[in-house]
Structures are given as C-alpha cells and as structure tokens.
Amino acid sequence: MRTIELIYDRDCPNVEAARAVLREALDKAGLDAEWTEWDREDAASPEYARLFGSPTILVAGEDVSGQDTESDANCCRVYSGSDGGLQGVPEVGAVLAALGGA
Numbered sequence: 001m002r003t004i005e006l007i008y009d010r011d012c013p014n015v016e017a018a019r020a021v022l023r024e025a026l027d028k029a030g031l032d033a034e035w036t037e038w039d040r041e042d043a044a045s046p047e048y049a050r051l052f053g054s055p056t057i058l059v060a061g062e063d064v065s066g067q068d069t070e071s072d073a074n075c076c077r078v079y080s081g082s083d084g085g086l087q088g089v090p091e092v093g094a095v096l097a098a099l100g101g102a
Contacts, residue, residue: 014088
C-alpha cells in the first residue's frame with residue numbers, strides 16, 4: 001500500500017473535511033482507512049511536513065492536487081474544484097487518482 005499522509009494545522013477549519021475526503025476515497029478504492037497525520041507545529045513532525053499549507057494530502061510523497069505547493073508560509077490551502085470554484089479540500093476524485101483508483 002502507498003504511504004498516505006495528512007498534513008494540517010490544529011486550527012484549520014478544513015481538517016475534518018479532509019479526513020472525510022480521505023475516508024471516502026479509501027473506501028471507494030477498497031482500501032483500509034489508514035493514514036499518518038502530521039501537525040505542522042509539532043516538533044515530532046518531519047521537516048517536510050512544515051512546508052505544506054493545511055490541509056495537504058500526500059500519497060507516496062506527492063500532493064494529490066498534482067501541484068508543487070511547498071511553501072514555508074503558515075497558510076490555508078485552497079483547491080480548484082471541478083466546477084471551477086475554489087474549496088478548502090481536494091476532491092475525492094483527486095485522491096482516488098493519486099491512489100491509482102480512478
């Protein structure tokens with residue numbers, strides 16, 4: 001199974017929605033709902049986790065959005081939706097594609 005990671009800030013309003021997207025994508029892919037979570041402010045988190053906005057989902061070390069979004073800024077992420085609008089979490093389809101299930 002590929003490594004799946006959720007990188008977040010504790011005060012991010014989109015963390016629960018990102019977890020829901022992960023659960024749904026993993027369920028649709030027929031995979032166990034298991035991933036590693038990294039709090040960007042936790043000293044135990046790896047250095048690379050501090051380089052992404054919140055929330056970020058990585059599959060095998062790659063951002064599911066397909067964008068190079070590394071930044072050392074404390075910031076919220078926004079994602080382009082299939083309707084052309086912006087949203088606070090990636091779409092389930094993007095996670096499925098990263099998992100190889102779409």
